[in-house]
Amino acid sequence: MSYSTRQREVILNVLRQAGRPLTPQDIRQQASQDSAGIGLATVYRALKTFIAEEVIVPVEIPGASPCYEPADRGHHHHFICQQCQRVFDLTGCVHGLEALAPQDFCVQRHEIVLYGVCACCTEGRGSEVEASTDQDLHSLHK
Amino acid sequence: MSYSTRQREVILNVLRQAGRPLTPQDIRQQASQDSAGIGLATVYRALKTFIAEEVIVPVEIPGASPCYEPADRGHHHHFICQQCQRVFDLTGCVHGLEALAPQDFCVQRHEIVLYGVCACCTEGRGSEVEASTDQDLHSLHK
DNA sequence: ATATCAAATAAGAATCATTCTCAAATAAAA
């Protein structure tokens, strides 16, 4: 049903090696290094296919363009830096969310998004990081 | 600084009379009844102004286009029924959200969205409600 | 009431992300 092409392998690798959710543009830029001239449409098509196959999941952040990450990272939430616009993975969750809904409402899942300024941007070196796209929360935070 | 025009009054009225967050298109459509030929750009400009004046707030739901509601409803979150797609206002919040981010990240605000099935749809009468668009949580839940 | 000036308007052009189209290239199957 679905062919395995060089472009798709590259796209999946890019997503797996990034420590944070990536936008289609991020992906295209990264993938260009391994597969020159890859088209944006190809990225979008591959993303759609991978989502259907449940290999990746979309991360839809209000106020930012949608990005994507591998589906095997388990339950977690996200932080978006208001300055560099990058999205970071968070670990952990909170309890008591179901209590916000009336008793006769059935809560199936939830999303939490934190907005603020990441460590890089707080330190006033946000611009120098802007070019980098594959740093994850942990490498930034250690 | 900011003029009060007929178009803006109409737009604000539409938002206040709706019991749920509206999209710019919703607003334009509603406002057309009171102010024929109102432009979409005008709606967007008015929304931007109202947001700057903190008269309304954007409601950014992951996976849905952004919508807007009056700001005087206080801090609250939203519930989306997976069946009828309506957005409900929730009351209350949870603590400990800042703890999800690393210490050197500055958390400024947050969004919580619960997904599930509302009381109406649980009772198997979701379809009959689908047409209604201006019911809020309280009228449904009382 | 009128003149003045700043702000807002409508319409359409511009922009940006995403999807679509189609001929050419490529992967899998025969």
Added chain:
DNA sequence: TTTTATTTGAGAATGATTCTTATTTGATAT
């Protein structure tokens, strides 16, 4: 290797949002 279905790249098409510009309108001071 030949056949057939799928994927690709390039650019056109779409849809949402923002911008531009000439014109209109609201507020303010006569």
